[in-house]
Amino acid sequence: MISFLGLGRMGALMARRLVTAGHEVTVWNRTPREVEGAVSAATAAEAVAKADLVITMLADPVAVREVLSAAVPGLRPGTLVVEMSTVGPETVAGLRDLLPPGVGLVDAPVLGSLGPAADGTLTVLAGGHAGDLARCREVLSVFGRVRETGGPGSGAALKLAVMSALVPAQVLLAENLAYAAANGVDAGTLLDVLGQTPLAPLVERVRPAVESGPSRTAYSLGLAAKDLTLAAHTTQTLAAAAGDRLRGAVSAGLGDQDLTAVFAHVAAGRTASRVRKVNPASVPATNGYYSHATRVGDLLFVSGQAALDEEGRVVGEGDMTRQSEYVMEMLARILADQGCSFDDVTHIRTFVTDMSRLREYGAVRGRHFTGEPPASTTVEVSRLFVPGLLIEVEVVAAIPAAR
Known part of the structure; x- marks a missing residue:
């Protein structure tokens, strides 16, 4: 029996493929969903309790860890977990430590x-020990062509390497189209010329989005930004720049749109003001x-x-409430x-x-962010840049056009 955890756009289609191929499938999703022909479980642990093979297909490393942690009480020795999300080799190594002894793991x-x-x-880019790969090879072939990449973590690493080439290529093309438009070159003409180069397959793929705008979301811009963040490495300078561009598009509210939405985003930004540095007189001066x-x-x-005053002294040392109020x-x-205002903040x-x-x-934060909360990240650090500081907060805001 196969357990499939994660029924997003991709996951639901893949689970349906397994059912169509004649496999007995139990499914579970954090937001309850069903797949015709599959049994729906009430919990992740229940979904995997009788499974020989468990497949996860989720959005990011946090989701994978949360779902597998919930499933662990139901896993039996001898079960094989096949992690098919895009999470990177470091996450795969962490999952090995999370899973009980006797449970196998393949990243695919x-x-x-x-x-x-x-x-x-x-x-399918499958990495793992030879015995584990052999156990899941036939099932993975239901999804398409299986490429066995080597040992544990190799499939996850190869996926990020591939995306670090494909995604920046689209961002670069978007920037080149904006450059051409700024210099009076017709977008169609540029695409026609690039269509006669080795970039032809990419050009034909994005042409509809350039000419008519993105259609349905096949690969979301937000997931593309996540993938480039996971692939961060000292050698990934071009990919890092593309990631910055995509994160800007996410902050502009385009995260759920298809990656090709980056073309309109870059085109809209080409006429925007250049970067302006903001240092209000009402805020203590920076250190330069x-x-x-x-x-x-x-x-x-x-x-x-x-919480630093004009002299660089800590305000409210030891007092989290006072420092939080000062920061806000x-x-x-x-x-x-x-x-x-705080209502315009997109991420904190x-x-x-x-x-x-x-x-x-x-x-304190709740007194300032009184409406629907923005996207948020909170992390614990060992120390901040001045002894005595308990908290530091940064935000991204979208300034209303009327202002």
């Missing part, structure tokens, strides 16, 4: 999107090594704010300087030195 991310997932023409914020078009990127006040002043990132004091910070 796929190349291809919704169409290939539906018709079974994906490319950074600006309090930078503005690009209608996006405002605010540096991490900490500084953020409010910077946002107001550019004509926006918080660094704390003691996660057990998060409730104190949360109470």
